Amino acid sequence: MAINSKKAGASRSGLVSVFLLYILLIILTYYLTGEVLRGVPTGGATGMIIISAAFILPLGLFIYVLVNVRKLILDIRHSRPGARFKTHLILFFSLIVLLSAIPQTIVSMRFVNTAINTWFSPEIGNAITGGLNLSLAYYNDKIDTLVDFAEGPVFNNMLSDIERSPQRMWTNIHNANPGIDSIQIFDSEEASVFFSGRSGAELETAPSLDGADGLLPREDREETSLLRYLQIHESGEDVYTVVISSLLPQNLDDTARSLTAAREVFLTYQKNQQDFTTLLYIFYTFFTIPLVLLSILISFLLSDEVIRPIVSLEAATRRVSEGDYSYRILTRSGDELSNLTKSFNQMMEELENSRKKILQTEKITAWQEIARQLAHELRNPLTPIKLSSERLLRKYRKDPDNIETILEPALTNIITEVNALDNLLKEFRDFSRLPAPTLSVQNICTLITETMATYKTSFPRIKFNYTTEYDDINLNVDPKQMKQVFSNLFKNSCEAMEYDAGSISIQTDLVRKGNSSYCRIRIQDTGSGIDSEKQEQVFNPYFTTKTEGTGLGLPIVERIIFDHKGQIWFESDKGHGTTFFIDLPLEKKFG
Incomplete structure (x- = not known):
């Protein structure tokens, strides 16, 4: 399955939008700077549109930044891949912006103070007044x-x-x-x-x-x-x-x-020098904040570009760890991490091929082992059948008149062993031709209770105890196959206690592994337990510690659980009992 990494279209569109906003901000700055320095109020439809845009732009940028910050916080809370690394990148970019802006702001503020003090110094006022007086004196003269x-x-x-x-x-x-x-x-x-x-x-x-x-x-x-x-x-x-x-x-x-007008403007500005300085500071801040916000937005977009390949690789490794070896990453050609992505895809292809070969080898080995075990199991009943048949033949040849003395026992033995063979072959057929599960949403507590009720009636000396904190655990399962799983496990527990006094405890709970939620089913008995040296063979076909068992019960259980995308394992202590654990994925989230 080829999976494409997130396309850069959205990021590129975002960068283009930020660039256009930057151009718009430059135009607004150029226009309003002239208006502020001339001290002329902006009028007309065009002026009102520009002033409105000058107020709306910072507000819109601020809201957009808040939306991105909220999204980032939610990503961190939900532990989404790359969220913390993205946070570090954004903080790093923002710090660079601040470190660059602070000296510029200090220089700009210093320049404004120096310029205003120079423009409105008494010497310039005296020079303007002197020029005007000189003109009037010349006229009067x-x-x-x-x-x-x-x-x-x-x-x-x-x-x-x-x-x-x-x-x-x-x-x-x-x-x-x-x-x-x-x-x-x-x-x-x-x-x-x-x-x-x-x-x-x-x-x-x-x-x-x-x-x-x-x-x-x-x-x-x-x-x-x-x-x-x-x-x-x-x-x-x-x-x-x-x-x-x-x-x-x-x-x-x-x-x-001109001298008269300049003198009037000079006196007006000189009288309101402090207010004019404050206005320039506000004007500078008014256009500095959008620049900072634009820089923060660019840091969001650039951080997305930086972490995208890393997130894709992280998602790919997670999918591989879950067993999906067909996962592939598609990336843009010329990307800095394209070589790494190509190497990963090549590695996954080689790993998938190797896995297929290993699975094929394991399948052949498993069938060879099954065939060997089946041949062994078939030989066991064939031996008494052969011996009984040979005994009848010898009796018939030597003493046909008294053959009735051994005929019934021999034929009874042969029929018994044939029935055992038939039962063995039937279970082998069921194991090899186990149908795919027909899934539907079922209440797992109901399935356990219904299966447990049959065994409580059949084995009254064994105490069954079922506890759960949730009565509405719904799972997507095949109800018939799940009842077969519980029936096999209950039967094994009863046989381990030799159908005598003992107890079987069943418990259902909800657990979380990674980003997935599971229903955990625990079945514990007080039977004889399993020898430690035999525990690794429990799920192998035809392995059994019982005299009449076929050794296919637990392999069928494991197969059913595997088909339901679940897990099964056990813990056993010789002489103290065995506990089986089953994890099945939830149909919906709880808690």
Whole structure:
């Protein structure tokens, strides 16, 4: 019978599943890390799905690990092959994971503390605040410079050339204050009469401050921002509107906004620095635990792979010890233990062939011994038959008239011996043609009681005592053959006590051998016992210590018990009695 070891399909599927879970965990870590570090709450359907998966995944892994641990505990309790070795492997793998994770955890915690202390140090806060103040100071300085120059006497003196040479006027103004980037002059009709300076600063219409001088509102354009100052200048009868402009740097506003936002975020994180650190620790733990659980699951799967060939070999050796020499192990080609498995299978094949040869030899030897014993038993009655026949023949030849004197005794002797031969051959036929048992579920206590009742009536001087702790012991047996077993054993016990005063004690009990349960039947008598030198021959065919026995009773008993997958043996003390023990497999488990 070829038996395949457990296929690795389940383990491979488990490893693939664990690998996919590992990829999923990496994706969740990548996604949520960005969310945590940005401090932005995750929203939307996708975010909710990912966050739900982040909570469900560790819980599912934890439950799966608990299921495997419970299964392992049950395997240990039931002493299943490889359970303790698997436990040692899992503990070993788990210890390796912990030894690897502890230094990494310490380094990570240390890194988080150092990074947070560095990120939120007062120096960085001061630098951000200083940059923001510098931007604001630069902006205010540009305004003050523009206003001071426009309201100063130098600018008013330079405007005296507004009609004669506006270009020279602009040159003088720009030389006096390089921060002035353009000038534009409007007449009383609000028409632009002169513009010079940076392109992109020209106005399409004349601005107005209700006839007053002053700083115009800041103007933001696509590529720049402008600060403007308006001044009304009278030259004779003409009135001019003069607008000078100063351009701000292109990225000044973006820089100021970024510094402002960074300062707000910095102050928020600095205020909640301890909470943020705790959040990072929780986040790290939240994704470290699933990794540890995944490692434990991998240890379960790998331990199954490691112990599978060993368990198969253990099961094979157990089956062999039970007498099944046809057991074979099938394993994957290329497996590390495939050579050992092949050697085991080859050994079993050779052992099975050798066993068959031995059984054949033993069978031939047994039949030769039976034939020798049968010939011996046949010769015993043939001798008196021959002698009686020869005596009759001599009498008939010498004195036929007086043959009646010996005729009846001789013929009586011949008939007696022929009957003995017939009985001998009948028992031999029964022994050699013993039918296979017709099994059915029977109460063994009932079978014993019914057989015992016959002998109690026939031999009233012998005391029968039957005790049991269980009244419902059900066995899968042939009731007729089992009654024959009990009848032969009771008969032998009665004959050992010469049908005189004595006692026979019968007891049934439940025993366990290995992983199997048996019903043990004990039959003890107070007879003469069996000589120690003859005990090894008790179950041999035609061996008997009785003058009228055939020597086939106990061999038939042994054959019946063997056909019921049971065992029979005895203990005997000369002069004190004999005890026979029978173990029969249970139909169901008790206790």
